[in-house]
């Protein structure tokens with residue numbers, strides 16, 4: 709569980725040996741070096757690509773790092789952006 713927003717999270721051990729908090733549900737993604745999304749694959753690799761909502765023509769599936777979707781992190785980021793102005 710995320711200590712900040714209280715959502716359920718899944719820990720995935722990355723190839724670098726770190727535990728990465730990810731969203732519970734998996735997503736399909738298409739690998740693309742210019743993509744804006746980071747996806748952690750079940751075997752711990754971090755892929756760059758685009759999350760797609762159909763399982764056709766995808767590279768595979770994986771999990772979104774939780775810090776990309778955490779409501780608390782979003783709030784925190786907004787506040788910081790405001791403070792800079």
Ligand SMILES: [Zn+2]
Nearest residue numbers: 710712713778
């Ligand atoms: Zn969270």
